[in-house]
Amino acid sequence: xxxxxxxxxxxxxxxxxxxxxxxxxxxxxxxxxxxxxxxxxxxxxxxxxxxxxxxxxxxxxxxxxxxxxxxxxxxxxxxxxxxxxxxxxxxxxxxxxxxxxxxxxxxxxxxxxxxxxxxxxxxxxxxxxxxxxxxxxxxxxxxxxxxxxxxxxxxxxxxxxxxxxxxxxxxxxxxxxxxxxxxxxxxxxxxxxxxxxxxxxxxxxxxxxxxxxxxxxxxxxxxxxxxxxxxxxxxxxxxxxxxxxxxxxxxxxxxxxxxxxxxxxxxxxxxxxxxxxxxxxxxxxxxxxxxxxxxxxxxxxxxxxxxxxxxxxxxxxxxx
Amino acid sequence: xxxxxxxxxxxxxxxxxxxxxxxxxxxxxxxxxxxxxxxxxxxxxxxxxxxxxxxxxxxxxxxxxxxxxxxxxxxxxxxxxxxxxxxxxxxxxxxxxxxxxxxxxxxxxxxxxxxxxxxxxxxxxxxxxxxxxxxxxxxxxxxxxxxxxxxxxxxxxxxxxxxxxxxxxxxxxxxxxxxxxxxxxxxxxxxxxxxxxxxxxxxxxxxxxxxxxxxxxxxxxxxxxxxxxxxxxxxxxxxxxxxxxxxxxxxxxxxxxxxxxxxxxxxxxxxxxxxxxxxxxxxxxxxxxxxxxxxxxxxxxxxxxxxxxxxxxxxxxxxxxxxxxxxxxxxxxxxxxxxxxxxxxxxxxxxxxxxxxxxxxxxxxxxxxxxxxxxxxxxxxxxxxxxxxxxxxxxxxxxxxxxxxxxxxxxxxxxxxxxxxxxxxxxxxxxxxxxxxx
Numbered sequence: 001x002x003x004x005x006x007x008x009x010x011x012x013x014x015x016x017x018x019x020x021x022x023x024x025x026x027x028x029x030x031x032x033x034x035x036x037x038x039x040x041x042x043x044x045x046x047x048x049x050x051x052x053x054x055x056x057x058x059x060x061x062x063x064x065x066x067x068x069x070x071x072x073x074x075x076x077x078x079x080x081x082x083x084x085x086x087x088x089x090x091x092x093x094x095x096x097x098x099x100x101x102x103x104x105x106x107x108x109x110x111x112x113x114x115x116x117x118x119x120x121x122x123x124x125x126x127x128x129x130x131x132x133x134x135x136x137x138x139x140x141x142x143x144x145x146x147x148x149x150x151x152x153x154x155x156x157x158x159x160x161x162x163x164x165x166x167x168x169x170x171x172x173x174x175x176x177x178x179x180x181x182x183x184x185x186x187x188x189x190x191x192x193x194x195x196x197x198x199x200x201x202x203x204x205x206x207x208x209x210x211x212x213x214x215x216x217x218x219x220x221x222x223x224x225x226x227x228x229x230x231x232x233x234x235x236x237x238x239x240x241x242x243x244x245x246x247x248x249x250x251x252x253x254x255x256x257x258x259x260x261x262x263x264x265x266x267x268x269x270x271x272x273x274x275x276x277x278x279x280x281x282x283x284x285x286x287x288x289x290x291x292x293x294x295x296x297x298x299x300x301x302x303x304x305x306x307x308x309x310x311x312x313x314x315x316x317x318x319x320x
Numbered sequence: 321x322x323x324x325x326x327x328x329x330x331x332x333x334x335x336x337x338x339x340x341x342x343x344x345x346x347x348x349x350x351x352x353x354x355x356x357x358x359x360x361x362x363x364x365x366x367x368x369x370x371x372x373x374x375x376x377x378x379x380x381x382x383x384x385x386x387x388x389x390x391x392x393x394x395x396x397x398x399x400x401x402x403x404x405x406x407x408x409x410x411x412x413x414x415x416x417x418x419x420x421x422x423x424x425x426x427x428x429x430x431x432x433x434x435x436x437x438x439x440x441x442x443x444x445x446x447x448x449x450x451x452x453x454x455x456x457x458x459x460x461x462x463x464x465x466x467x468x469x470x471x472x473x474x475x476x477x478x479x480x481x482x483x484x485x486x487x488x489x490x491x492x493x494x495x496x497x498x499x500x501x502x503x504x505x506x507x508x509x510x511x512x513x514x515x516x517x518x519x520x521x522x523x524x525x526x527x528x529x530x531x532x533x534x535x536x537x538x539x540x541x542x543x544x545x546x547x548x549x550x551x552x553x554x555x556x557x558x559x560x561x562x563x564x565x566x567x568x569x570x571x572x573x574x575x576x577x578x579x580x581x582x583x584x585x586x587x588x589x590x591x592x593x594x595x596x597x598x599x600x601x602x603x604x605x606x607x608x609x610x611x612x613x614x615x616x617x618x619x620x621x622x623x624x625x626x627x628x629x630x631x632x633x634x635x636x637x638x639x640x641x642x643x644x645x646x647x648x649x650x651x652x653x654x655x656x657x658x659x660x661x662x663x664x665x666x667x668x669x670x671x672x673x674x675x676x677x678x679x680x681x682x683x684x685x686x687x688x689x690x691x692x693x694x695x696x697x698x699x700x701x702x703x704x705x706x707x708x709x710x711x712x713x714x715x716x717x718x719x720x721x722x723x724x725x726x727x728x729x730x731x732x733x734x735x736x737x738x739x740x741x742x743x744x745x746x747x748x749x750x751x752x753x754x755x756x757x758x
Contacts, residue, residue: 137654140656142611208683210683275683276666276667280654281724288686289684289687294686294701298744299744300682302703305680305703305705309707
């Protein structure tokens with residue numbers, strides 16, 4: 001008995017499976033075949049599968065124009081020995097041919113499905129609390145409920161849109177939406193963003209080192225990139241390194257654009273926001289500088305300003 | 321005419337203004353004005369800055385002839401466009417009788433907003449300076465006549481009174497109670513016998529008949545300099561402006577140092593305040609705000625009002641000191657820090673790319689030296705250089721005390737058009753003076 005399996009293009013999932021009892025199986029578009037394939041790029045009589053002298057299955061091309069190709073690599077062959085894992089391509093159709101002796105994986109033990117919603121709920125609560133905390137710590141005027149309510153309205157909308165988009169992609173490419181899993185990943189990402197958001201500014205203040213605050217946006221994009229990689233892994237773990245590389249390259253674009261915009265505006269521009277920044281004195285980590293050291297630092301600025309007199313002429317920098 | 325002193329107007333709202341002098345000059349015009357004008361008419365000119373390519377006027381001012389060989393005085397700001405961009409503009413004059421001709425720029429005095437020009441005509445009468453004005457003993461209340469071409473409506477004479485020198489002003493200016501209008505800049509103000517006491521220069525917006533003259537002695541001095549020195553060439557004007565600004569600021573900072581300093585008390589903190597009389601100080605508080613503020617801000621700000629006109633889009637020479645004592649009422653340390661961030665602005669404001677480089681800042685946590693160490697400070701120094709003027713910078717130094725989480729002193733010293741060394745010296749005093757009251 002020979003099984004002819006027609007596979008999907010991307011993941012080689014079985015789309016149709018034909019049971020052929022005879023020792024020889026003819027495959028082609030014509031109705032005189034054992035397996036009829038509705039693919040205009042397949043010859044009416046394309047392929048024949050039979051057993052060789054030593055008993056293994058062999059496929060032979062019957063002189064089709066497009067030939068029989070062996071995946072991966074699409075190597076055109078007249079005669080292919082089949083081992084049950086080899087995938088053939090005729091026209092645009094992928095085939096795998098197995099006999100009844102094909103070994104299969106042992107039965108998996110059924111475990112109850114993992115419930116993700118308690119973790120998701122906990123994450124949502126953490127995100128909401130962090131957001132409320134950030135709003136509360138930044139509040140300097142009359143407390144207004146609306147100020148707290150706004151992010152609580154906007155954040156769910158973003159999460160719903162984001163999760164839905166990934167669920168749709170997941171449905172298309174993996175066949176199942178995995179809404180719960182994507183929601184979990186999105187909430188983890190959001191929690192990471194909430195937790196990270198204030199860190200660069202506090203660190204910059206603590207160490208009195210401006211570039212840290214400037215790196216905030218780059219960090220945010222890296223978190224978003226990492227979240228995307230987890231989403232992609234949920235869809236399919238195949239070729240994860242390639243996907244991660246692509247995402248990193250994509251995340252690199254906004255980071256590079258930001259750096260470019262900053263260098264266009266001239267160094268020190270991002271610093272204007274940074275020097276404005278104050279945190280509670282208890283967060284100061286760097287040691288107090290001697291007054292003379294501070295003024296030595298300001299004196300060093302003079303050379304840079306004098307160079308800027310001629311270097312960044314008014315004609316080639318951007319107005320803000 | 322340009323209001324170079326607009327800054328004070330904004331500050332001077334409410335009570336302080338209500339006490340200012342009522343409008344003088346209600347008495348009917350005397351026939352003296354007719355005689356003064358008739359005598360002065362051939363000596364007056366309108367000075368026009370013309371866009372060379374279009375051949376049309378761009379700005380207007382007035383001037384007056386001071387010598388038989390065609391020397392005339394006007395304001396620097398009347399000829400500034402030409403002085404800075406001689407390739408784009410040229411100068412022309414028009415006399416009351418309609419004749420016109422070319423004008424050459426000979427000398428400028430940026431600090432006193434004066435310029436000496438040469439008209440392409442010879443002969444004719446010229447103005448003489450009033451001897452009392454040159455010696456500074458013109459009596460208050462003296463009747464003065466100001467002339468020029470206001471708003472290009474035709475030459476006019478305005479009657480007013482001399483009210484002494486402007487008090488507590490670093491740049492010496494005469495207070496003239498009379499109606500100066502745009503276009504009269506650079507025109508003469510004369511006594512009843514036709515002698516020049518000053519040059520029309522500015523008026524205060526938002527006030528009635530408060531006008532200012534450059535004292536005649538500066539004009540006479542510049543005239544003397546112009547007669548001796550090489551005439552300015554278009555190529556050297558910017559360097560000359562830079563040189564004058566540099567020497568003017570050196571004088572200003574020397575005077576500030578000489579006037580001494582005193583402590584300003586702000587809550588438990590002490591901060592630097594200049595004793596120089598030309599710092600005008602104002603206080604403000606947010607205690608009466610609605611809704612009730614969650615942190616009290618008690619601020620003082622002192623300004624020198626010494627801004628000089630350099631170009632339409634560049635004034636420089638101002639020194640400002642602000643101190644704000646901020647105390648939390650019911651804000652926690654984080655909220656208070658956010659509040660402080662909104663409260664203070666260490667960056668320099670009003671950047672004009674054409675004139676200045678982008679600012680660069682240096683920040684750190686600083687401990688002041690001395691017998692009793694001051695509170696830990698967060699200090700930020702921001703500076704930018706003037707592209708055309710060597711060793712002139714805009715600098716601001718901001719310090720925030722870091723000894724407590726619920727109260728702080730935020731102090732800022734801003735200096736425009738200052739040499740780097742002068743700025744550092746004053747900034748150092750400023751930082752050192754920030755202390756906690758013993």
